[in-house]
Every structure is written in C-alpha cells, then in structure tokens.
Amino acid sequence: MQGKLYLCATPIGNLEDITLRVLRTLKEADLIAAEDTRNSIKLLNHFEIKTPMTSYHEYNKIDKAYYLIEQMKEGKNVALITDAGTPGISDPGEDLVRLCYEAGIEVTSLPGAAACITALTLSGLSTRRFCFEAFLPSDKKEKQAVLEELKTEMRTIILYEAPHRLVRILEELLETLGERRATICRELTKKHETAFTTTLAEALDHFRKTEPKGECVIVIEGKSRQAVEQEAREKWEELSVEEHMEHYLSQGIDKKEAMKKVAKDRGVPKRVIYQALLTMALLLLGVGCGKAAKTVADDPYLGVAQVLQPVAEGTDVLSEESFTLDISDTSKGYTVASYQGDMEKVNIQLTGPDGIVYKYFVTGEDGETVLPLTGGDGTYALEVYENIADDQYSALLNDSFEVSLESEFLPFLYPNQYVNFDENSEAVKLAAELAGDTEDDLSVLQNIYNYVISNITYDYDKAANIPYGYLPDIDDTLKTKTGICFDYAALMCAMLRCRGIPAKLDIGYTNDGLYHAWISTYLKDKGWVDNIVEFNGDTWQLLDPTMTAASSTEAEKKQVVKNSQDYMVQYVR
Numbered sequence: 001m002q003g004k005l006y007l008c009a010t011p012i013g014n015l016e017d018i019t020l021r022v023l024r025t026l027k028e029a030d031l032i033a034a035e036d037t038r039n040s041i042k043l044l045n046h047f048e049i050k051t052p053m054t055s056y057h058e059y060n061k062i063d064k065a066y067y068l069i070e071q072m073k074e075g076k077n078v079a080l081i082t083d084a085g086t087p088g089i090s091d092p093g094e095d096l097v098r099l100c101y102e103a104g105i106e107v108t109s110l111p112g113a114a115a116c117i118t119a120l121t122l123s124g125l126s127t128r129r130f131c132f133e134a135f136l137p138s139d140k141k142e143k144q145a146v147l148e149e150l151k152t153e154m155r156t157i158i159l160y161e162a163p164h165r166l167v168r169i170l171e172e173l174l175e176t177l178g179e180r181r182a183t184i185c186r187e188l189t190k191k192h193e194t195a196f197t198t199t200l201a202e203a204l205d206h207f208r209k210t211e212p213k214g215e216c217v218i219v220i221e222g223k224s225r226q227a228v229e230q231e232a233r234e235k236w237e238e239l240s241v242e243e244h245m246e247h248y249l250s251q252g253i254d255k256k257e258a259m260k261k262v263a264k265d266r267g268v269p270k271r272v273i274y275q276a277l278l279t280m281a282l283l284l285l286g287v288g289c290g291k292a293a294k295t296v297a298d299d300p301y302l303g304v305a306q307v308l309q310p311v312a313e314g315t316d317v318l319s320e321e322s323f324t325l326d327i328s329d330t331s332k333g334y335t336v337a338s339y340q341g342d343m344e345k346v347n348i349q350l351t352g353p354d355g356i357v358y359k360y361f362v363t364g365e366d367g368e369t370v371l372p373l374t375g376g377d378g379t380y381a382l383e384v385y386e387n388i389a390d391d392q393y394s395a396l397l398n399d400s401f402e403v404s405l406e407s408e409f410l411p412f413l414y415p416n417q418y419v420n421f422d423e424n425s426e427a428v429k430l431a432a433e434l435a436g437d438t439e440d441d442l443s444v445l446q447n448i449y450n451y452v453i454s455n456i457t458y459d460y461d462k463a464a465n466i467p468y469g470y471l472p473d474i475d476d477t478l479k480t481k482t483g484i485c486f487d488y489a490a491l492m493c494a495m496l497r498c499r500g501i502p503a504k505l506d507i508g509y510t511n512d513g514l515y516h517a518w519i520s521t522y523l524k525d526k527g528w529v530d531n532i533v534e535f536n537g538d539t540w541q542l543l544d545p546t547m548t549a550a551s552s553t554e555a556e557k558k559q560v561v562k563n564s565q566d567y568m569v570q571y572v573r
Contacts, residue, residue, distance in 0.1 A: 003030065003072035005100050006079045007093060009086040009112025013189035015046060017113045023047055025110060030076035033068055035083045035091060043081075056080065061092035065099045072105050086114045090134035090160060115188055116158045119217035122195040123156070123183035126221070130156040136169065147176040152228050157220040163212040170204040173220065181221040187214040229267070236265040241273060256527060301407050302524055303441060304500040305432070307423040308414045310370045312336035320397040323384055330373060330403045333410030337362050337369045347385040347393055352403075353378025358571060360417060361469050372416040374504075374572045377404050409522060412493075412502040418471060418486075418573035419505055421494040426475045431495035441501050441523050448495045456491070457482050489517040496521055508570035 006025050011017040026032060026049050033056035034040035040053060056064050068078050080087045080096060087093035088109075100107050116132050131153060137143045150157055161169050166184075173180075177200065184196040184203050192214070196203065200220070236244060241262065248258035263273045301308075313328035322341030325348075329335075339346050339362050348360040352375020362369045373380065381400045385393035405411070415421045421428055434447040459482040472490035477483040483491070489505045496503040502522040509515060522528050 001075055002105060003074070003076040003078060005068075005072060005096065005105055005107045006077065007087045007097070007107065007109040008079045008081050009110060009114065010040075010043060010081050010084060011189065012084040012113045012115050012118065013187065013193070015043070017189055018043075018047070019110065019112050022110050022112060023049075026051060026079050026081075028077070029079035031068075031071060031078050033064070033078055033080045033096075035081070039083050040081055051079070056092065056096065058092050061095050062099075065096045068096065069099060069103045069105060072100070073103070084113070084115070086112060089114060089116065089132075113189070115160070115185075115215075115217050118188050119183070119185040119195075119219050120156065120158055122185055122188075123219035124195075124197050125156045125181065125183060125219055127156065129154075129222075130158060132158045135160045143172075144176075147172060151177055152223055152231075154222040154225055154228060156222050157218075159218040159220070161216045161218060163214060163216060166212045166216050167204065167207050169218070170200060170207065173218075174200040174204055177220070177223075180223075183219045185217040185219065186212065188217065190214075233265065233267045236262075241266075245273075299407050299409065301409055301413055302500060302502070302522075305435070305498065306500065307421070307428055307498050308332075308410075309422065310334050310336060310414055310416075312338070312368050318382060318397065318399045318401065320384070323386075323396055325371075325382060325384075325397075326368075327401045330401065331406045331410075332414065333373050333405055333407075333412075334414050334416060335371045335373065337371055338367065339364050341386060344387045346387065346396065349383040349385075350375075351381040351383075352376070353380070356571065370414065370416040370420075372411045372414065372573060373403050373405075374411045375403075376408065378402070409502040412504050412522070413497050413500070415494070415497070416573065419474075419490050419493045419497065419503075420471070421474055421498065425494065426478050427491060427494045428498045430478065431498050434495070435499050441499070442525070444499050444501060445496065445521060445523065448492060448499075452488060452492055452495075455481055456488060459483055459487075485517040489519045492519050505573040506569045506571075507573060 006029060008022045008025055009019070010022070026044070026047075029051050032040070032044070032049075032051050032053045034053050035055075035057050037053050037055050043049075044051070044053070054064070054068075056068065072078055080093055082089075082091045082093060086109075088097055097107055116134075120127055120130060133146065133150070136146055136159065159169070163186075180200050182198060182200050182203055184194075184198065184207075186192075186194045186196075196206070198206070239247070244262045244265065245255075245258055248261050249255070253261070259273050263269060266273070310332070311329065312326040314326060315328040316326070318325045318327060322339060323346055324338050326336040326338075335350075337348055337360070341364060343364075345361050345363045348362065348371065350358045350360070350371065350373075352358070352373065354375040356375060358371075358374070360369070360371055379400055379402055382397065383395070384397035386396045388394045430451075431448060434451055435444045436447075438444060438447075456477060459480075462482070463484045466484065470486060472483070472486045474487075474491050474494050477487040477491050486505075486507075493503040493505045496519075504520040505517060506520055507515075507517050520528060
C-alpha cells in the first residue's frame with residue numbers, strides 16, 4: 001500500500017497556532033520533509049516530536065521530490081512542512097504536490113496558519129476579492145511587468161517582502177501604482193506584531209526614518225472600478241470620435257455596433273456619438289464604412305407570431321455507436337441530439353466560430369434534444385463524452401460541421417434544451433393574450449416583461465439547492481408563480497420567441513461573482529437590446545427580470561441600472 005503526502009501548516013510565529021491534527025500527523029508520519037531542518041528542529045523539540053527529518057528546499061526540490069515519491073511508493077507517509085505557514089504557498093512545496101499527482105501519490109492538506117490570510121484579515125481593506133503575488137520577481141524587467149499588471153488590479157493586493165528590501169519595494173509600488181491605502185504587517189502572531197494602516201507614501205516616509213524589522217506582508221487596496229473606467233475613457237478620448245469609429249470599422253464591425261462600442265468606451269449615450277459623426281459628415285458621406293450591416297427589414301421570421309418546430313430529418317447525421325447528432329437543419333440554427341446507450345448520460349461540447357465551448361448533457365430518457373447554434377455562421381467542432389462511472393467520461397465522438405444560417409435570428413426563435421416550449425405550452429397561450437392585437441414588438445416586450453416581474457416570485461429555497469445542469473421548466477414556472485434567474489429568463493425568452501421577437505438567454509456573472517441568467521432581445525426598430533435595460537416609455541434601460549422583480553423600490557432598480565456594465569456574458573442559449 002502506498003504512502004501519502006501530508007501538507008502540514010506550521011505556526012508563522014506563535015507556537016500555539018499549530019493544530020492538534022498537525023501535531024498528530026507529524027508524530028505518526030514516517031518522515032518529515034522540512035524546508036530548513038535547523039529551524040524546524042526547534043518546533044519538533046518543543047512538541048517532543050521524534051520523527052526523522054530530511055531537507056526539502058528550493059535548491060533540491062526536484063531531485064529530492066523523486067526521492068520522497070519513492071519513499072511513499074514503498075508505503076511511507078511523508079509530512080511536508082515549511083519554515084512557517086502553509087506548504088505550497090510561495091515555497092517549493094507546489095512542485096512536490098504536482099509531481100506526486102503525476103506519480104499517482106495521494107496528497108492531503110492540513111489547514112493552519114498562512115501569513116497572507118492573517119495579514120489580509122488584519123488590514124482593514126476589502127477581503128471579498130484579493131490577489132496574492134507573494135515575493136515580486138528579482139529580475140527587474142519581470143518585476144516591472146508584474147507591477148504594470150497591478151496598476152489596474154481592482155482586487156486587494158497581498159505581497160511578501162523582506163525588511164531590508166521594504167523601502168525599495170515601497171518606492172517602486174508608489175511610483176507604479178500611485179498613492180493607495182495600505183497596511184504593513186510585521187511579526188505576525190508574535191509578541192511585537194504590528195499592523196500599520198497607512199498609505200504607500202506615508203509608509204515609505206515612515207520606514208525611511210525607522211528601520212523595518214521582521215518579515216513583512218504588504219496589503220494594498222485595489223484600484224476602484226470608477227478609476228479604471230475613467231482612465232480607460234481618458235485613453236479613448238485621446239482619439240477623435242472619427243478615429244475611434246475607424247478603430248472598430250477597420251475590424252469589420254458595422255456602423256451601428258461600432259457606434260455602440262464607441263459610446264460605451266467614452267461613457268456617453270449613443271446619440272452623442274451619432275450627433276458628432278453627423279457633424280463631421282462621416283455617416284452622410286460614407287467615410288470609413290467598414291463592413292456593411294446586414295439588412296433585416298425583409299427577414300421572413302421577424303415579427304411573425306409562430307411556434308417554430310425543430311425536426312430531426314435524418315438526412316445528415318454525425319453518429320458513433322449509441323449517439324447521434326442530426327445536422328440536417330443547421331441552416332435553421334439548431335441541431336438535434338439523441339442518446340440510446342446504457343450509461344447515465346453523455347456530455348456534448350460544441351465549439352462554434354466564436355470560440356465559446358458550449359456544454360450540454362443528455363440522457364437515454366431525454367429522447368431528441370434540441371441544441372442551438374448560437375455562434376452564427378462558420379465551423380462547429382463537436383466532442384462527445386460518455387459517462388462511464390461517477391465523474392469519469394470516455395471520448396465517444398469527435399467531428400465538425402459547417403453552418404450557414406438562413407437568418408441570423410433563427411437560433412433565438414426556435415425552442416431548445418434551455419428555452420423549451422411548443423404550441424401547446426401555457427407560456428405560448430399567455431404570450432398571445434399579452435400581445436393582443438398589437439404589432440409593435442416594443443409594446444409586446446413591455447407587456448411580457450411587466451407580467452413576469454409582477455407575477456413571478458423569486459424562489460430562494462430553490463436557488464440554494466439548485467442541482468448542477470439545471471434546466472428550466474417554463475410551464476412549471478407559470479404554474480407555481482415562482483422561479484430562479486434561469487426560470488425568469490427562459491420564460492421571457494419563450495414568450496418573446498413565439499411572437500417572432502428574437503430573444504437570447506444570457507448566462508454569465510455579475511460583478512460580485514454571482515452566477516446569473518438574464519436576457520437580450522431584438523427589436524426591429526432598435527436592433528439588439530443587450531443585457532440590461534428599463535422601459536421609460538420609448539426606450540429600454542433594464543432587461544434583467546430577476547433583478548427587477550427582486551427590487552422593491554425604484555432606488556434598488558436604479559442601482560441595478562448603475563451596475564449594468566458589471567454583467568459579463570459567458571454563454572448564450
């Protein structure tokens with residue numbers, strides 16, 4: 001039986017910070033690998049631990065790692081300790097862990113003290129998001145490159161530094177990052193522990209006069225999002241509006257989308273950009289037209305109230321054993337998958353021309369499952385993996401196919417695995433009632449949106465227990481009048497699609513790390529209305545039904561609008 005590697009966190013100063021589990025493991029292990037045996041023997045003697053030691057440090061980390069692995073293969077348990085703190089953090093332990101995994105050796109970590117976390121919690125700065133840089137590189141060019149990366153870092157920054165280099169690194173930080181709030185932590189957990197809350201400039205002035213002693217942890221506030229955005233705007237404003245437009249037009253982006261991007265870059269409404277371009281006669285004279293925008297006025301699918309029904313014609317299929325992907329109607333914006341095997345499920349991965357990898361799961365009980373082609377025209381790569389046991393998968397099929405859509409909107413009009421409806425769905429009937437006799441897609445959108453946010457209540461219990469791979473049930477959402485973000489978005493998408501209004505189910509993250517779903521939709525007179533919008537009688541500024549439904553006051557809704565740029569789309573269904 002093979003031995004095991006134990007990563008044992010040791011105190012960073014105060015010996016009382018060692019855990020009972022670490023003490024037991026150090027006593028029971030066959031061998032202790034220590035960064036500095038001369039330092040570690042003091043710890044072992046204090047706790048009367050007699051386990052043999054061997055050195056494991058930066059200068060023997062590879063050769064010694066193979067020796068330790070051989071010991072573990074022979075059945076010995078090895079405990080790895082560093083001079084202080086948690087092995088693997090800013091020390092050669094990470095190499096031993098990697099090599100153990102490569103050799104099939106089991107590894108476990110015994111938590112305990114870590115200077116970076118201790119300092120962070122003492123700093124008084126934000127702990128919600130942080131980045132750990134440890135010791136900056138000794139090479140000047142490499143160090144400057146890292147500092148340049150940190151200039152726009154919005155998370156709290158944690159650095160390690162030796163006392164004799166503290167003044168120099170503070171000079172470099174101040175020069176590159178500018179004045180920031182910071183906390184300098186020294187002698188953590190020891191008798192003379194200090195947490196000096198200050199600024200980079202004040203800290204530099206202090207330590208120029210007072211010689212620093214003890215290992216230091218520097219915690220620095222991240223740059224505010226507002227400051228990052230302002231600097232980005234100032235950079236763009238160095239260009240004229242015409243030059244800014246040409247930047248995007250030269251990439252093949254059409255005028256309408258380019259104007260949207262320019263407006264976003266400069267932090268102004270799109271109408272301001274339009275007016276500026278009119279003044280310069282850019283649009284009127286056709287200067288720098290770039291790629292012409294697609295004409296959608298004659299699109300036969302837009303604004304037509306109908307339930308499009310996917311079919312698996314079987315005239316063109318990709319298959320292997322028990323799996324089939326019908327690609328007969330890719331021009332309509334979908335494929336149809338089916339699995340007849342004995343395994344629990346298969347994992348389907350579609351990589352479109354946009355480079356995004358879309359993952360779907362289907363089982364033998366699902367029958368035919370519709371998968372959308374949301375990446376547009378081009379080559380799609382297909383990978384299929386069969387679930388053979390627990391979380392183990394075996395490759396089943398690897399192929400590719402070409403897609404040329406009849407209409408760019410079809411993937412967002414047909415039902416699919418995530419937005420699943422048919423002509424008998426209650427959602428389709430309700431959408432017809434809400435649309436009434438109006439042919440104005442903006443009014444239809446308004447009616448459907450208002451119904452959803454007024455009648456569907458957020459289900460917090462469901463959100464807390466949502467299973468991996470959850471798929472919305474649209475009619476169940478209507479029946480129960482409850483749901484989570486996926487349910488809100490899928491319901492709205494279904495009701496809009498059956499009225500001939502293209503709708504995307506957007507899946508991604510909010511700025512605070514929340515995994516979330518919302519929608520975008522296409523309006524004939526306005527183009528794609530992306531991410532978040534609110535109706536003011538003429539235009540939309542909020543289209544996140546979940547957030548709006550959950551917002552009880554106008555102030556809360558406006559906060560959602562304020563943070564609209566914080567939404568990051570990962571997938572579109």
